[in-house]
Amino acid sequence: MIARRQRTDDRGQKPAGSEAPTADGLAADLLNAAVAATAQLLTFNQPADAALSAFFRARKSGAKDRAFIAETAYAVLRRKRLLERLAACGPNLEPSFLAPGATPKRAPKTPGARRISPRELVLLSLSRVRGMSQRQLENALMPGEAEWLAEIRRQPEPELTLAEQLDFPDWLVERLAPRMPAEELLALARALNTPAPLDLRVNTLKAEREDVIKRLAADNIAATPCPYSPLGLRLKTKPYLAKHPAYLDGSIEVQDEGSQLLGLLLAPKRSEMVVDFCAGAGGKTLILGALMRSTGRLYAFDVSDKRLAKLKPRAARAGLSNVHPACLSGENDTRVKRLQGKVDRVLVDAPCSGLGTLRRNPDLKWRQSPQSVDELSAKQAAILAAAAKLLRPGGRLVYATCSILAEENEAIVDAFLAAHADFHRLSAQEILAAQGIVIDCGEDMRLSPQQHGTDAFYAAVLERAK
Numbered sequence: 001m002i003a004r005r006q007r008t009d010d011r012g013q014k015p016a017g018s019e020a021p022t023a024d025g026l027a028a029d030l031l032n033a034a035v036a037a038t039a040q041l042l043t044f045n046q047p048a049d050a051a052l053s054a055f056f057r058a059r060k061s062g063a064k065d066r067a068f069i070a071e072t073a074y075a076v077l078r079r080k081r082l083l084e085r086l087a088a089c090g091p092n093l094e095p096s097f098l099a100p101g102a103t104p105k106r107a108p109k110t111p112g113a114r115r116i117s118p119r120e121l122v123l124l125s126l127s128r129v130r131g132m133s134q135r136q137l138e139n140a141l142m143p144g145e146a147e148w149l150a151e152i153r154r155q156p157e158p159e160l161t162l163a164e165q166l167d168f169p170d171w172l173v174e175r176l177a178p179r180m181p182a183e184e185l186l187a188l189a190r191a192l193n194t195p196a197p198l199d200l201r202v203n204t205l206k207a208e209r210e211d212v213i214k215r216l217a218a219d220n221i222a223a224t225p226c227p228y229s230p231l232g233l234r235l236k237t238k239p240y241l242a243k244h245p246a247y248l249d250g251s252i253e254v255q256d257e258g259s260q261l262l263g264l265l266l267a268p269k270r271s272e273m274v275v276d277f278c279a280g281a282g283g284k285t286l287i288l289g290a291l292m293r294s295t296g297r298l299y300a301f302d303v304s305d306k307r308l309a310k311l312k313p314r315a316a317r318a319g320l321s322n323v324h325p326a327c328l329s330g331e332n333d334t335r336v337k338r339l340q341g342k343v344d345r346v347l348v349d350a351p352c353s354g355l356g357t358l359r360r361n362p363d364l365k366w367r368q369s370p371q372s373v374d375e376l377s378a379k380q381a382a383i384l385a386a387a388a389k390l391l392r393p394g395g396r397l398v399y400a401t402c403s404i405l406a407e408e409n410e411a412i413v414d415a416f417l418a419a420h421a422d423f424h425r426l427s428a429q430e431i432l433a434a435q436g437i438v439i440d441c442g443e444d445m446r447l448s449p450q451q452h453g454t455d456a457f458y459a460a461v462l463e464r465a466k
């Protein structure tokens, strides 16, 4: 089963949950494969899900092995800083150490002074983070590795810096710490460093939530209603759904509950003209189309032809005939200009750092940088300004990201409102309450995994004066 990077929603396929090794313990081949996969992910040459897909294309494995390999590699990405620190406390695990009778090299005095190998990270992750016992590991270990693990276990627990406790890069902690008490930051990091559950959205054009629960239960898939979204289901396991009849007939989509709430915030009505400005592969487009009951006109804009191409079959499966995808040359494309002042509702699901989705995409914290965030902020401001011009007087725009950084969130919206006197904020919490959704999320909606059980999302609802 391929673990796909699931930004905030999307696709019918998810990695299975971590698979325990057999009663005989972990096999050496499987451990070696997990190390090889981890090494590829740690190059950060491409998104982790793409790197894993490439790995599994080259190395055919059964579903359980894939799940183990994916979960092992992702676990290292989640706790890389802690694991590096622990490894640095022990002797080097180097080929010379593996020779029978060789003496372990002592660790250098300064942590981080040597490069910790992917194998060391994987071994420590399995033993310290995932709690595998020496017995479960022993068949898979190379000579000397059991002693190496034991030696590290004997070391006193290192005193961790805040950034190490959070397992975030320093630059990120520097941006978050001034805005959040340490306790809150630790709770956020703990939640973001924990794998996410699998959420589904029921497509109400095709099915009722209760019926879907029964259909899934018939296949031994336990699903319960999500706490907030009236369309959402949360699964206890991560089954392979891409071939499930309820997926194939368009009754369900994989979508984080937070993403569902973004659609409900925009609340498009039947027969309206709506623009999903950054539609990508259409995760949000599909919920908007369903809320519009497949009536009106729903433009799905994006600058990526490749992403938009994935939307067409998804819309067909969902039974939507109101979706009009269009690839833009940029936010000031002539198609955008032609619609200025005419559109009822606009969703800007802005390109962002994705740091709110670390539960699913732990590589992002190591792949983003202060420079990439600055570039994204400039892009977000330009997209919001262009998208807002589409709105008719009285129209509604939702600006959203899956970022936890103020620079990508309220700073963009505050600057926009300061420069556009004809726009004002609406209360996200009130808009959701009017739909019977009781949620403590603030005026601008802020969702977090530790409080709401969703990915971390930000959304501001703006209205153009009538």
Ligand SMILES: C[S@@+](CC[C@H](N)C(=O)[O-])C[C@H]1O[C@@H](n2cnc3c(N)ncnc32)[C@H](O)[C@@H]1O
Residues within 6 Å of the ligand: 009, 010, 277, 278, 279, 280, 281, 282, 283, 284, 285, 301, 302, 303, 304, 307, 328, 330, 331, 349, 350, 351, 352, 383
């Ligand atoms: C957060 S993703 C959208 C995810 C999508 N809404 C979904 O639910 O699956 C942001 C998208 O913005 C697109 N994008 C980047 N720059 C853009 C621009 N100037 N105008 C429109 N879309 C843009 C990216 O190609 C990307 O697909």
